[in-house]
Amino acid sequence: MxxxxxxxxxxxxxxxxxxxxxxxxxxxxxxxxxxxxxxxxxxxxxxxxxxxxxxxxxxxxxxxxxxxxxxxxxxxxxxxxxxxxxxxxxxxxxxxxxxxxGQNASAVAELAIGLMLSVSRKIPQSHADMQAGNWRIAMGNGLDGKRLGIIGFGSIGQNIARMASGFNMEVVASGTYRNMQAARKWEVSFTELEELLATSDYVIVSTSLKSSTYHLLDRKRLGLMKPSAYVINIARGDIIDESALLEVLQSGRIRGAALDVFSKEPTDSKLTQLPNVVVTPHIGGATxxxxxxxxxxxxxxxxxxxxxxxxxxxxxxxxxxxxx
Missing domain, CATH: 3.40.50.720 (NAD(P)-binding Rossmann-like Domain)
Known part of the structure; x- marks a missing residue:
């Protein structure tokens, strides 16, 4: 046996x-x-x-x-x-x-959208305020008409594009895999990574971790992002250089981040303590x-x-x- x-x-x-x-x-x-x-x-x-x-x-x-x-x-x-x-x-x-x-594609994409909404509308902060007995209006940012850049257009990236279409977002994607049928269906344009980073209001990382994507978003590439932009990572922590991300967030070089994954898990990263960051403990496929x-x-x-x-x-x- x-x-x-x-x-x-x-x-x-x-x-x-x-x-x-x-x-x-x-x-x-x-x-x-x-x-x-x-x-x-x-x-x-x-x-x-x-x-x-x-x-x-x-x-x-x-x-x-x-x-x-x-x-x-x-x-x-x-x-x-x-x-x-x-x-x-x-x-x-x-x-x-x-x-x-593909079995977790919809679940992870849903979390990506949820994190994007949470960080842009400051939902966790408002929830914490209410639990503390405070009634305070947190001014956020809307998704309607904004540009969403998806790094990695596999099954998760395609599901993110499908869901983002309901928010009337302009969606662009980068990566080596280009499913043209899905791109046409969800009106996604392909572009180079640097262009995606420089022009997107929201950037979602949904590519796999391998030698070519380790620290793909390093200090130089994070520096290309708009000061008003947010980055969301639901892929693997090591795709982003966490020390560089900490710097750009602390300095206000980008507006915020939402992270479900970290270089080391469980994490002791200082990123979890920043007021402009929403974090979850790698729950993308946890449905x-x-x-x-x-x-x-x-x-x-x-x-x-x-x-x-x-x-x-x-x-x-x-x-x-x-x-x-």
Missing amino acids: KKVFLAIGRSFYEAYPQIKENIESLGAEVSCLIGDYAADKQELIAGLKDADIYINGIEKVDQEIIDAAPSLKYILKYGTGVDNIDLDYATEKGISVSNAP EECVRMIGKMTEENIGNFLSGLPLMNLVNSPAAVRQS
Whole structure:
């Protein structure tokens, strides 16, 4: 009997606890490591020592982790981003890796819009004032007719464009992936990153983290933004240079920011203390609907693996390694 090791956050497990029973019904043995955030590395190593299949949440899967799991043949990311997994080493070891792309696109896009509204209308500040017994009018900024720049036009970026169209925003996008059909549908124009930054009233980061996007928004590029502009990051923290962002926000070089992701999580960043910043603890995909869809895709892929059927959404090609 194949052994499945499930290590995900408590809130994600509680949103779809049926996953354990459903995988067991496929004929696998399931053990779980459910925590409030990332698991301790030694706990992870202990849980993976005899696992054939690993359902991964946010834990970093490096060479040490992979070497500690000699039976491991398949890693499933319980989400989309695989930047926490050493894909090259997994491939070298003949381990298949898949994710669940698109399942969180609507949820993350909704949060992006919510953060954009929250920071521009100062909703958290007004809420805090009311709870403190104060009745004080916070003057904000509207979205109607403003330019929205989306960095990364994958499934999340496209959903952001769809939702922004309801606010009568002018939408531009940048990135290597250009879905022309979606762009025409939502009246999105493509432009270079520098032009997007220099002309947008709101900038939403929705691209994946890789070597080419690490600190994509550095001090120089943040300096291109309008003083009245806001930046919203719902992708990965390391896409923005946090020290540079802190500087431009403290100096008033840009008006504000809304951040769901950070370079280190949980974060101790000074960004969380600024009055012109709205922050959330990486909750982009944290909806019950999103988690259920990811869970069902995970179950289907494990069923395929156990039956020797093709796997969906592979992000590496280990078959060639096994055959060599």
